Amino acid sequence: MSGGSARSLAKGSAPPGPVPEGLIRVYSMRFCPFAQRTLLVLKAKGIRHEIININLKNKPEWFFKKNPFGLVPVLENSQGQLIYDSAITCEYLDEEYPGKKLLPDDPYEKACQKMVFELFSKVLTNKKTTFFGGNSLSMIDYLIWPWFEWLEVLELNDCVDHTPKLKLWMAAMREDPAVSALLTEPKALRGFFNLYLQNSPEACDYGL
């Protein structure tokens, strides 16, 4: 399994060759949360795969032949079959490959997981209004904001192609007096997070 740390392919790059037998290829980007879904499933199921990272800010022309929407993740197998959309790739892998099933067998339990996912996706895409509660900022935006501040700090927000409305929301939130007054310095958050992961009792006082 290779390629996770490889430089991304950009405009002008040569298209990759066919996928070798016994391997599945995933077109990805190191900081994309949607692509990370697919990588998680590949890992969890122990599926042999290779990773090709795509420069999402300067996409290779050939990439639109892999996915007309030009988004990652995309799976390509040795038969040249292409599967895109993060949720569809994950379900495909679960169905196609043996080993531990990640989706439940029971039809109702499976449907429940899909219903929760739909609700979560609605939060992510926030189609209708500028803020989550309507056209002005309200409680729900404050309740959700902390996790998105975290996403930015942990550099997981680079997939702006997927969710331009979310990017607009985040920008709007940053202009709110309460949000901007309490914005944590990215270095501090990162510092805290590192110590926290090491179970250090100093984590909570990082920077003081």
Next chain:
Amino acid sequence: MRFCPYAHRTRLVLRAKGIRHEVININLRNKPEWYYTKHPFGQIPVLENSKCQLIYESVIACEYLDDAYPGRKLYPYDPYERARQKMLLELFCKVPHLTKECLVALRCGRKCADLKLALRQEFCNLEEILGYQNTIFFGGDCISMIDYLFWPWFERLDVYGIADCLNHTPALRLWTAAMKQDPTVCALLIDKNIFLGFLNLYFQNNPDAFDYGLTC
């Protein structure tokens, strides 16, 4: 609700698979309070079984029925073919919104040339798929889940007054003709006059719109 395209999907699958079911129609303009215990936002369709399990979101409900009930499988067995049908659904995702916007614009006396253009573009994308596959239906030479998931909006093009959006898509027209031959689609076809009666009352904000055409 008898005229809802999303609920129509679920009723098509129930019929296609021969699943015994009962239908409870909800007045969407005046929802019973208890209905919010079935769906947090009071939307339809919702399935409820004898174990009191609730399933909502039309696509999820349709897949649940295909998984849970025996007999004819509407989704293919092959994982790649299943994934293909789900990717096709993504290609379709702007159609419901555009058709509804056209309907509302026309009913409110507004022009909708831009909307119709956008809808035609979506239809062109679907036309390309049929051309590339060279099959009658979206899943192959036989009708399958994806066709039923698309159908309700195509059935409504005429009664919404936008059937001319299919003018430049011959394969799609062939597909709608083939769909109208399907016994399941046929059995659930909504009478045009009744649909128009519903639409007239609906746009007058008449709370009895949903029951238009019922004699009892």
